Amino acid sequence: MAKSIRIPIEQLSEGMTLGDDVVNSNGLILIPKNTVIHQKHIFRLKLYDILSVIILDLPVTDYYPEAIRQPHANIHIERTDLPFLEFQNNYAIKETQIKHHLESISNGEPVQIDELLDISYSLLEQLKTKSNLFNYLHDIKTTDDYTFSHSINVSLLSNIFAHWLQLTHKEIEEITLAGLLHDLGKTKISLELLNKPGKLTDEEFASIKKHSQYGFELIKDQTIPYDVKMGVLMHHEKLNGSGYPLGIKDEYIHPYAKIISIVDIYDAMTSTRSYHEKACPFKVIHMFEYESYGLLDTSMLFVFLANIAHNYLGRVVRLSSGDEGKIIFIHNTSPSKPIIEVGEKILDLAVLPHLSIEEILY
Ligand SMILES: [Fe+2]
Ligand SMILES: [Fe+2]
Structure with missing residues (x-):
């Protein structure tokens, strides 16, 4: 046994x-x-x-x-194109900067809003198109300290998501800042505990779950917008009230927190982690579509998923049947199931439930 x-x-x-x-x-x-x-x-x-x-x-x-x-499917091909390498270099510098900022806020120093925003905006400015970010983040090599690269990713993805939601300039800036700060409270939890192998006690798990509250406490008296503080505090709340730390429902959850919670899970599933291979974006979209009901804000979620899927229009994919074909149309209501051109045939995956996209080939 x-x-x-x-x-x-x-x-x-x-x-x-x-x-x-x-x-x-x-x-x-x-x-x-x-x-x-x-x-x-x-x-x-x-x-x-x-x-x-x-x-x-x-x-x-x-x-x-x-x-x-x-x-x-997961053989990693090292990228050598210049725009990507430049982005990756700058990203490494920004990782050091965010670490420094989060640690000093954790030690009671004031939040340097402009310097923080510069971390995200300088990376965003390097992108030719916003959608480039999705394949850059997919290929980038980060340091071992997940909290810091994750904070940058959540900020960048939240910024783009906020554009897709057509938020105002001020709101986009606030959500970009909230993304950088959302896991600030993790600096109050020892690395030893965050990375501890093997068995953790109930108290240890409870303390990891406190990070959103810790983060809020670190910024609640600072001169930063109220909405940013709410985004940090509520980013693990769920629509049906099953989240933490407040256990509040849909209408009480701040929209910034709803945006961050979607992006938070997306980054965890698509960036390189030790516990899983990077997933095909259409598989991740499919998981979101079928699993998130009652937990994440679906009207926001579908804007996010449809826009991500649109990045792959025209790409050649391998289907679960083994056939290869080109993505020619994305349905906004079921973005994981586009229309595919396979040779002479046109296959609408939305009405062919047994078929799915297994891999993006080129
Ligand atoms: Fe978190
Ligand atoms: Fe997070």
């Missing part, structure tokens, strides 16, 4: 087996015991803010069926 151990979801990999049911705050089973973990399960855990799971403690080689261990 394999023994069971509790691990934080950052250490969860595809191929591991659940040693116990994962339940939500109402006791409903989200993922049953003995499930072999796939990307969609990691997405669901992230969406429900589950911080740890119990897995069967099998030898590492048993975690991965051959197909997952050697995914031909």
Whole structure:
């Protein structure tokens, strides 16, 4: 009999087996015991803010069926194009700057709004088109300190998302700042705890969950816009009231927090993390479409998903049937299921539920 151990979801990999049911705050089973973990399960855990799971403690080689261990689709090709390399260089500099800013705010120093905004805006200015960001972030190499690169990503993605939502210039600037600060409270939690391998106590998990409140406390008396503070405080709230720290519902959640919570999960699923391979964007869009009901703001979410999908118009993809074809039309109401041209045939994935996009080829 394999023994069971509790691990934080950052250490969860595809191929591991659940040693116990994962339940939500109402006791409903989200993922049953003995499930072999796939990307969609990691997405669901992230969406429900589950911080740890119990897995069967099998030898590492048993975690991965051959197909997952050697995914031909995930061979990483190093990028050498100049605009990307310049972006990556600047990104590395900005990572050091955001670390410095968040740590000094954590030590009681004032928030330097202009300097902070410059971190995001200087990176955004380097992009030829805003949609370039999505493939840059997909390919970029970051340092090990996830909190800092994640803060930059959430800020950049929130800025673009706010443009898509047609917010005002002032609102876009505020949401860009809120994105940089959203996980500020993590600086109050020791790195040792954030990266601790193996079993964590209930108190340790409770303390990680306090980061949105800690972040709010660090800025609540600072001279920055009220809405930015709300974005930081509420970024883990969920529409049905199952979130934290307040457990408030839809109409009470600040729109900035709703934007950040969508982007937060998107970044966790698409950037390089140790616990999963980077996902095909259409798979991530599909997971959002089917799993987020009652948790994320759907009217905002669909604007985000449709715009991301539009970036891939004209690209050649491989379908679950093995066929290759070109994306020729994106439906705004089901962006994960575009119309594909395969040779002479036109396939509308929206009415072909058994077919899906497996991989973007070129
Ligand atoms: Fe957070
Ligand atoms: Fe976050």
